[in-house]
Amino acid sequence: MEIVPSTEQSVRKSRFKRRQNDNLSGLLYTSPFFILFAIFGLYPALYTIYVSFHKWSLLGDKEYVGFRNYRLLLTQDPLFWRSIRNTFIIWFESVPLQLLLATLMAVLLNQAFLKWKGVFRFLIFLPNITSLVAISLIFANVFSVKYGLVNYLLDSIGLNRIDWVVTPWATQFAVSMLILWRYLGFHMIIQLAGLQSIPNDLYESATIDGASKTQQFFRITLPMLMPTLLFSLIIATTGGLQIFTEPYSFMTSLVGTGAAVNGGSSNQVLTVVMYLYKTAFTDRSFGYSSAIANLLFLLIMLFSLFNTFVVRKLRD
């Protein structure tokens, strides 16, 4: 009778010790992330909010201006709205088709009859591992007005050459193709992973019930794939709204560093982050640039919520 409480006590004691240990290890193991994030993530983010209420050129003092930067951006800066429009145009020309193709490829590569799956998967993922410097040069070369392959092909089938450098829609199209091409493989792998996590017995019982392949696709595959599609969509949206390196280095290869900052002769591929970069590092208006950063952050949040909402609706 006396042994029971004493073991219980020792169990409780060891449990207490265990919990203390877990508290300590938990803090210790997660601290590298939180320390680095505080220095290089959170502090810069808060500082950006602070600076956005000031007029500041990095050299002089900061002058408090209240909401003026935001007011100017929203009411008197056509270039800011232009950059938002460009970002959305590039997004719409690349992402929907990209996700559609990625899903189609994933479904095909998930078929039992298809051979050399590994090879196809490897080839389609390949663009993701190349350096953007090389890619933008290749695209600039392919879309070059005088010596480019695309114009050569257009010529040889009797169509007019297109000036990819100055025609707004053409430059936007070229940048969109670059983005579509680069991340197709990434989204395909994600969708493939989603497809492989769908349990096989669902299909087996559907086959027994006499459902056709098409019915199975729309009743089982598509609904079960929704979470993965949402994951891809959120990544493509948050990434797409911040698109910078692709249009910037493409324009650098086409027209040189100085002109690339403006995103083309009529600012046709000036995206929001490119405009942010230009106002900060070319115009040296850091307060204004920080205000753009914060508006963009709001926009990203808004779209992430909107995406989640739409997919929830679709699922119901």
Added chain:
Amino acid sequence: MKNPFLRWVAYLLVTICAAFSLFPFYWMSVIATRSAAEISAVPPAIFYGNKLVENMHKVIFNDNINFLLTLGNSFLISTVITASMLLFSSLAGFAFARLRFRGSRIMLFFVLGSMMIPLQLGLIPQYMIISKLNWLNDLKAVIVPGMVSAFGVFFMRQYIDAAVPNEMLEAGKIDGCSNAKLYYRLVVPTIAPAFATLGILTFMNSWNDFLWPSIVLKSNEMLTVQLALVRLDVNTYYADKSLIMAGSVLATLPLFLIFLFFNRQFIAGVTEGAVKG
């Protein structure tokens, strides 16, 4: 699919897509084997030329840039970042998935929320911090901020949650293992595919990073290979893009080999980790 026609269509579609993906690589290697004059010709050269050795020589013994040195810099940066990312992410992921500690829920929420903050939006204050630390033109400026990320931590948490059974850890605890011992005896051996996946993604991203290194690294000895590429043709009489392409081939080759080697583990890791969350 029993219908042979549909099978044929399926093969056709994947082949077109694969060709579309492969083509720019092919184009890159074609230009790398051509002279500057041959690139600017009508019609454009579509097949391999014979200037590869000459171009490679011009790249490696460049007047302006010590290309091999910059390759070494990139290798050092990417290796250190990848190693520390794997260590810190898996430790934090283990803590979030399997340890019960005070504040863990709110801390995990914080990790997720921080993924929403686009890091390049804080470029200016980040630059100021680096210059205060006196790290400008120092490889540390690129390495330290990249040593662990919210994505890495979250990815590892998801993977460990799905792949490391609780019973295994409980058994270890009864045997008197400390948490550190549980981590390297039981967790680490179980999550090899996750290491491969996160490792490849991290190595790839830091190898190809351009924006941040271009802001903090300026002198020719401290460049990464990506920054070096665009400076290869600076001293040539007219901008010789074939040099940049030959350099790009050299700069892409390491990633190509790594990916080829870890392809299978990489896919396995994505399937387990990214989706189950």
